[in-house]
Amino acid sequence: xxxxxxxxxxxxxxxxxxxxxxxxxxxxxxxxxxxxxxxxxxxxxxxxxxxxxxxxxxxxxxxxxxxxxxxxxxxxxxxxxxxxxxxxxxxxxxxxxxxxxxxxxxxxxxxxxxxxxxxxxxxxxxxxxxxxxxxxxxxxxxxxxxxxxxxxxxxxxxxxxxxxxxxxxxxxxxxxxxxxxxxxxxxxxxxxxxxxxxxxxxxxxxxxxxxxxxxxxxxxxxxxxxxxxxxxxxxxxxxxxxxxx
Numbered sequence: 001x002x003x004x005x006x007x008x009x010x011x012x013x014x015x016x017x018x019x020x021x022x023x024x025x026x027x028x029x030x031x032x033x034x035x036x037x038x039x040x041x042x043x044x045x046x047x048x049x050x051x052x053x054x055x056x057x058x059x060x061x062x063x064x065x066x067x068x069x070x071x072x073x074x075x076x077x078x079x080x081x082x083x084x085x086x087x088x089x090x091x092x093x094x095x096x097x098x099x100x101x102x103x104x105x106x107x108x109x110x111x112x113x114x115x116x117x118x119x120x121x122x123x124x125x126x127x128x129x130x131x132x133x134x135x136x137x138x139x140x141x142x143x144x145x146x147x148x149x150x151x152x153x154x155x156x157x158x159x160x161x162x163x164x165x166x167x168x169x170x171x172x173x174x175x176x177x178x179x180x181x182x183x184x185x186x187x188x189x190x191x192x193x194x195x196x197x198x199x200x201x202x203x204x205x206x207x208x209x210x211x212x213x214x215x216x217x218x219x220x221x222x223x224x225x226x227x228x229x230x231x232x233x234x235x236x237x238x239x240x241x242x243x244x245x
Contacts, residue, residue, distance in 0.1 A: 025107035066144035069135035127151025130216030154220030161224035
């Protein structure tokens with residue numbers, strides 16, 4: 001009887017934790033992973049065939065759901081929705097896993113501070129703005145842009161404003177990948193600086209959309225500043241969960 005009671009209590013505790021936890025963050029991660037798994041990019045769906053067939057399916061997939069700046073700037077009604085759909089499309093396993101790691105590390109505390117609905121609206125709106133900014137700056141480009149990086153960069157920007165003194169565990173290549181803990185402000189300012197330098201040296205061809213990262217980070221920081229610049233009495237910065245950068 002005791003073991004049954006303990007098991008029931010554990011289940012109820014897990015359910016309470018799931019209900020009260022960062023459900024939007026976890027839901028976004030689950031949705032991105034599910035979309036990727038059934039896409040022609042994951043290699044898990046045999047319906048797309050192999051060789052040239054799957055390559056053609058991937059190209060059509062990106063063109064349908066990704067942002068094409070030239071089309072977006074033409075105000076095509078269908079293209080106006082692509083900055084939202086592109087947030088859930090990823091180009092490779094590495095692309096997906098890297099984005100989801102950052103969302104997992106920084107999303108939970110940000111969602112807790114903003115609230116579920118507020119965080120969901122924030123994520124979609126700033127993600128749209130980040131991809132739109134990239135499209136405006138590359139208005140004649142026919143290259144497809146996909147990924148949640150712009151929205152997740154906004155989460156980083158909001159986290160910097162909301163929890164600047166929280167400490168995060170980071171891995172830096174030039175420090176031999178040793179796990180070291182730094183204040184969030186130091187890690188995120190350094191990350192922003194790297195994106196800025198990379199954006200100055202980025203070409204016009206396919207690659208990482210550093211400009212979308214910068215736009216998203218700035219939008220997220222400004223959103224948090226406008227919404228939370230007057231903290232509630234007694235509020236104090238939290239601590240982030242350890243994770244790699």
